[in-house]
Amino acid sequence: MGKKITIEPVTRVEGHGKVTIHLDNDNTVTESRLHIVEFRGFERFVQGRPYWEAPVLVQRLCGICPVSHHLAAAKAIDVIVGAGTGDGLTVTADKMRRLMHYGQIFQSHALHFFHLCSPDILFGVDGDPAVRNVVGVAMEHKELAVQGVLMRKYGQEIIAATAGKKIHGTGAIPGGINKNLSIEERDAFLNGIEGNPQLTADQMVDWSETVLEFFKDYHRKNKDFIDGFASFPSSHLSIVREDGALDLYHGVIRAVDAEGNRLIDDVDYQQYDTIISEGVKKWSYMKFPYLTELGPEKGWYRVGPLARLNVCDFIDTPSAQREFEEFRAYTKGKPNGMSMHYHWARLIEILHAAEKMRELLQDPDLQGEDLVVQGRRQPSGVGVIEAPRGTLFHHYDVDQDDQITMCNLIVSTTNNNEPMNAAVNGAAVSHIQGQPEITEGMMNAVEVAIRAYDPCLSCATHAVGKMPLEVSLVDRQGNTIAVKQSNMSV
Amino acid sequence: MSEVLVYGYGNPGRQDDGLGIRLAQEVQDRQFQNVSVDSNYQLNAEDALAISQYDIVVFADASTNEIEGFRFSVVQPAADIAFTTHAMAPGSVVGLCHQLYCAFPKVYLLEIRGYAWGMAEGLSPEATDNLSLATSFLSPLIQNPVVERFDQAVTVSS
Structure with missing residues (x-):
């Protein structure tokens, strides 16, 4: 009898995932599919709203990467207000937005490594689930975990200073930015946030190099896994x-x-x-x-x-x-x-982001007063940004009454849809196919493949009782024979 | 007197998902002594550092569970396996706080039931009522923040 494995969501409002792996009678993988319930209602919701609201409205899309949506929308609206792209903005606006973005990249990548990647590589894909998590990392590698927390905090503080606030930031506005970086803010980031000597731009660069070396050392010792898994x-x-x-x-x-x-x-x-x-x-x-x-x-x-x-x-x-x-x-x-080399590349980008933040913080243009430009109004605009997870497209058309008539988004996780399916299949074939018994570790291997791509599934809402992912094995007759749920329990 | 942190989280752009944030605002507006307020979209790793600096922490979040208005429970340290970035469960934040900072604040979760999750600002009428109930419940506790009183007020065992 053939079998099917499913990994599916239970209650999340939207932004959840489900993996279904079909097995034949001899446990040969016949098909693997990653289903992500993409919420596209936003594109209809935004129609009829004034275009200048878009950079703030889009943050409703996702409570995880709101900065990326904020900036991609702002770039599209720049075009609509006639500010153009790239050099169209003032140097202060361009550099403030870049600082915001590199803060976002830095904190997001740091969190991904410490929270999601390091448990798998420190304890193994099939390690004991009781310790294969961020708390387990904290117990075994406290210094690494402390660094991860502070790197994340540094990036978050950069975002708060450039976007104006942590939730529904308003920093990027049509044609520019609504604030510069004060001398006091700059000095805190260079010399230590809240007087903490560890929270400096130099320290972020040093720690980024340390964590990169940590991964490279692991890679040297585990080449078969890092190079061959879901490649x-x-x-x-x-x-x-x-x-x-x-x-x-x-x-x-x-x-x-x-x-x-x-x-x-x-x-x-x-x-x-x-x-x-x-x-x-x-x-x-x-x-x-x-x-x-x-x-x-x-x-x-x-x-x-x-x-x-x-x-x-x-x-x-x-x-x-x-x-x-x-x-x-x-x-x-x-x-x-090689899918697992996403982690390597992500850590190189962490280092780049740390260097960029330090470079920008030393640039006096961030204290400039010329913040906004506008030009000849256009009927349409496209904004693109490299979000932590990949290329993010925002496209808006507006009418003569300044209302949005069309919105099209291609988010990073959508761009990676086909490769994530390929990675899931690769993991299923390498870890589940032909096995007489399906273990938690084998099921986790499928998640490891998806995690490498850092998909944003838990977007937009967060409420107690949500569950982002479920993996199921299904036999040839359609019977579910094994289920693994990744919980977000209290 | 105990130092208290009230930390609301959720997405206020998704109707009742903003209940935790709204509760934090209500507490902020009342300006209690020795009570700090913070809020964010999600809980995350750096919050382990934040809560380590307090004696009592109250996380406030919207809930889809079928509860009567709100419920109040003790958060036990946990070690979740997260599937994707970038949110941590309250128990994981507490567990991380214990491990990294050897700090042991007493942490509670105030779940407030929500009903509507669409892309709009503002709470549903039912959620607004629940917010009022939850605020009335929490206010006397943080006005006189003694752990024993918080423990006695727990409405559901964890």
């Missing part, structure tokens, strides 16, 4: 600065294939809808983006840290550039298709 070739897409540098805030769209050949050659992101299409599959609510020219079968791509380091030519901060060179040399300059 597969793919195309990669991100924005890059016009000179090819890694740029998480602004740039042109570039995509490369598995051999490194350019598929999309530095296209203005206002034209994103001429190069990217969104496919649908009857078994998933979430769309499947692809490069239009290649079609849905061959045109899918990865986004996020791994893709960004595969796509860019260099990094413009010295320590991250050194690490980037080592990263690229590992695959002899070819694009890297």
Whole structure:
């Protein structure tokens, strides 16, 4: 009798995941699918609202990455108010937004590593669930955990200072920013937040290098797992600065294939809808983006840290550039298709973000007074940003009464839909296929594959009694034979 | 006198999901002595550091559980396996606080029942009533913050 494994949500309002793994009579994996209940109601909700509300409204989308939505929407609205893109803003506005964004990248990546990645690599994919968690890390590697907490706090404080507040920030406004960084705020970030000598820009760079070395040491000792787990070739897409540098805030769209050949050659992101299409599959609510020219079968791509380091030519901060060179040399300059190397790439980006924050904090432009520009009003605008999890598109059309008439979002997790399905299947084949008994560790392997991509499933709401993910094994007759739920219990 | 932190969390852009934040605001407005207030979208790792600096902590969150208005419980340290970023359960924050900072605040969870979760600001009428009940319940406790009184007020065992 064939079997099916399902990992599914129970109660979350939206933004939950479900994995179903179908097994044949001899426990051969016949099909693996990651279902994510994508909430697209926002695109209808925002219609009829004044365009200038968008950068604040979009933070309702997600309580986890509101800064990314805030900035992507603001960039789109910049175009609508005639401020243009990139150099269109004042230097103070551009650099304040960049500081906000790098704070977001820094805290998000740090949390992902300490909260989600480190338990798996410290205790093993099949380690005891009682200790394979962030509290277990704290017990066994206290110094690492303390650093993780403070790195996260530093990034959060950067966001609060640039966005104005922690919840529903208002920092980015159409055509610019509504505040600069005061001397007092700057000095706190450089010399120690709240007088804490550990919460400095220099310390964040040092700790970023430490955690990167920690991962590289683990990699040296566990090459088979890190290199081989859920590894597969793919195309990669991100924005890059016009000179090819890694740029998480602004740039042109570039995509490369598995051999490194350019598929999309530095296209203005206002034209994103001429190069990217969104496919649908009857078994998933979430769309499947692809490069239009290649079609849905061959045109899918990865986004996020791994893709960004595969796509860019260099990094413009010295320590991250050194690490980037080592990263690229590992695959002899070819694009890297190893899912677990997302963690490596993410840690290089943490270092880059720390260096960027330090660089920006020392820049007197952050104390400038020229905050907003406007120009000739436009009927449409597209904003793109490299969010922690990957490329995020916001597109708005507005009418003559300044009301939004159309909104289209392609979020990072949607861009990674096809590769996450491929990773789930790879993990199922390597850890579940042919096994006489399905263990918690085997089921966790499937989650490890998804976690590498850091999908944002628990978006938008948080309330007691929610559960983000469930994995199920299902037999050939459709009977569920094993279930693993990832709980958020009280 | 005990130092108290009231920490509300949730997304106020999703109707009743903002109940925790609204309760924190209500407490802030009343300006109790020795009571600090904080709020955020989610609980997370750095909150272990925040709560380590207090004697008594009250987390306030919206709840989809079918409870009568609100309920108040002790938060026990836990070690959850999280699937995805970036939220921690209250018990995990407490567990992390114990491990990292050797601090042992008494932590409670005030769950307030919500009913509507759409993309809009503002609470549903039923949730507004529950917020009022929860605020009335919590106010006398934090006005005279003694652990024994908090323990006696627990409405459900954890």
